[in-house]
Amino acid sequence: MARSYSFTHAVTKAPSRSIISGLRAVDTGAPDLAVFETHHRDYVAALKSTGAIVTELPCDDAFPDSVFIEDSGLCLQEGAILMRPGAPSRLGEAEAMRSPLEQIYGDVSAINGPGFIEGGDILVTEREILVGCSARTDSTGVDELRSIIMPWGYQVREVNTPEDVLHFKTDCSLLDENTILTTRRLAASGCFEGYDLLYTADGEEACANAIRFNNLVLFPAGFPKTKSALDAAGYDVVEIGNSEAAKLDGGMSCLSLRFSPQGR
Numbered sequence: 001m002a003r004s005y006s007f008t009h010a011v012t013k014a015p016s017r018s019i020i021s022g023l024r025a026v027d028t029g030a031p032d033l034a035v036f037e038t039h040h041r042d043y044v045a046a047l048k049s050t051g052a053i054v055t056e057l058p059c060d061d062a063f064p065d066s067v068f069i070e071d072s073g074l075c076l077q078e079g080a081i082l083m084r085p086g087a088p089s090r091l092g093e094a095e096a097m098r099s100p101l102e103q104i105y106g107d108v109s110a111i112n113g114p115g116f117i118e119g120g121d122i123l124v125t126e127r128e129i130l131v132g133c134s135a136r137t138d139s140t141g142v143d144e145l146r147s148i149i150m151p152w153g154y155q156v157r158e159v160n161t162p163e164d165v166l167h168f169k170t171d172c173s174l175l176d177e178n179t180i181l182t183t184r185r186l187a188a189s190g191c192f193e194g195y196d197l198l199y200t201a202d203g204e205e206a207c208a209n210a211i212r213f214n215n216l217v218l219f220p221a222g223f224p225k226t227k228s229a230l231d232a233a234g235y236d237v238v239e240i241g242n243s244e245a246a247k248l249d250g251g252m253s254c255l256s257l258r259f260s261p262q263g264r
């Protein structure tokens with residue numbers, strides 16, 4: 001299977017009591033920790049059902065958004081890179097990931113700045129790595145990432161996250177070697193030329209953040225038209241409740257780091 005969606009490992013972090021203080025663009029009410037925990041358990045179970053080794057880190061009350069672990073790192077076969085989150089309240093989350101990732105990789109790299117970059121803006125496909133500049137990720141951060149991973153043979157392409165969209169991957173997901181699930185507003189930027197696209201159904205843009213993880217597509221519950229389109233296209237879709245993460249602008253990709261460390 002392809003390296004862009006076939007993974008031996010994942011790392012998750014449990015939601016903390018402090019999620020009620022998590023960042024959000026629009027306040028639609030406080031997330032309910034018990035419901036979030038149930039959804040999170042279902043999510044971890046789905047990852048494990050594919051045979052992957054899942055490291056479940058305990059919650060960290062100091063960082064309300066740390067359940068959205070994807071933003072703190074980028075994990076590739078060759079190595080892990082600690083990100084440099086552009087949200088000031090999240091900056092320390094990356095350093096907190098150093099030790100867990102060192103235990104898996106032995107050694108890790110880091111974005112040292114002055115630029116910023118969050119994992120939610122990074123889409124790894126089979127042929128390249130797209131990084132969307134956003135309110136959290138800037139060109140300087142993208143350049144520093146490029147300087148670390150180009151020697152490993154990766155092509156990094158800087159693109160743009162639409163205005164008022166938190167992260168690039170808020171609006172897209174990889175489904176297979178050449179297929180991307182995307183909103184029309186993101187695809188309109190032309191950033192997916194050469195890929196096959198499956199569009200979220202009108203009114204269901206909030207389900208664009210899914211993940212292909214081995215044989216499964218983990219997909220937020222409550223988006224029936226897009227779910228049917230994925231089923232019809234032959235994907236093995238598992239619906240996971242996302243109501244509480246959504247209150248904090250989070251989705252399926254944000255909740256894990258997914259990777260296959262070389263030789264481990």
Ligand code: CIR
Pocket residue numbers: 022023024065068070071087090119120121166167169170248249250251253254
């Ligand atoms: C934040 O605003 O940073 C969090 N409340 C949500 C982060 C979602 N992460 C992601 O899309 N990768």
